[in-house]
Amino acid sequence: MTKTGKLYGDSLYELALEKDVEQRTYSKELLDELRIVKSLFDENPDYIRLLQEPSIPRKTRLGLIDKAFGAQADEYLVNFLKLLCEEELLSEFSGCEEEYRQRFQKDHNIAEAHVVSAVTLSSQQKAALKAKLEEVWKKEIILVTKTDPNLMGGLKVEIEGRQLDGSVRGRLERLHKLIEQ
Incomplete structure (x- = not known):
């Protein structure tokens, strides 16, 4: 993340906190909308390039944002997108x-746990893992899962910068290092 992304994201969050005083769940609702817009941008990178195209007049580009998001998205979010567009920071x-x-x-005591497993985890396995991580970390956990058959079995978990490797591959690598010593 760049300093610019950090500054603007932080500023938007501060605005949302001010609005939370009036509407208790505003910052959560805005987060949900930000995620949707991010996934739309990730799926359609040409749209960002279009909105940054200098040959298209600024007024037209801002109109495109209104047309795409104005009726569905939060007013603060639409204005935020327009600001980024005007500053050429989309x-x-x-x-x-x-x-x-x-x-x-951070403010809501939530942590994301990125879990990599050799096979797809069942809903029961995810629930059990989530419960165990919440017990250990004393936070609400959001699981982000993916599979990697190279692990051979077990799990790798990354949470708040810490890596927990319970994979078969990881155990074999640790055993190999131990034998080499």
């Missing part, structure tokens, strides 16, 4: 969303 949107999400999660 490419920073992903960093803004990341900073906003990190601030929200």
Whole structure:
């Protein structure tokens, strides 16, 4: 994340906190909308390039944002997108969303756990893992899962910068290092 993404994302979060005084769940609702817009931008990178195209008049580009998001998205979010467009910073949107999400999660005692498993985890396995992580970390946990058959079995978990490797591959690598010593 760049300094610009951090600054703008932080500023948007501060605005949302002010609005939370009036509407208790505003910052959460805005986070949900930011995630949706980020996924739309990730799926359609040409749209950001279009909104940054200098040959298209600024007024037209801002109109495109209104047309795409004006009726569905929160007014603050639409104005935020327009601000990024005017400042030619739409490419920073992903960093803004990341900073906003990190601030929200910190303030609400939430942590993301990135879990890699050799096979797809069942809903029961996910629930059990989530419960165990919440017990250990004393936080609400959001599981982000993916599979990697190279692990051979077990799990790798990354949470708040810490890596927990309970994979078969990881155990074999540790055993190999031990034998070499």
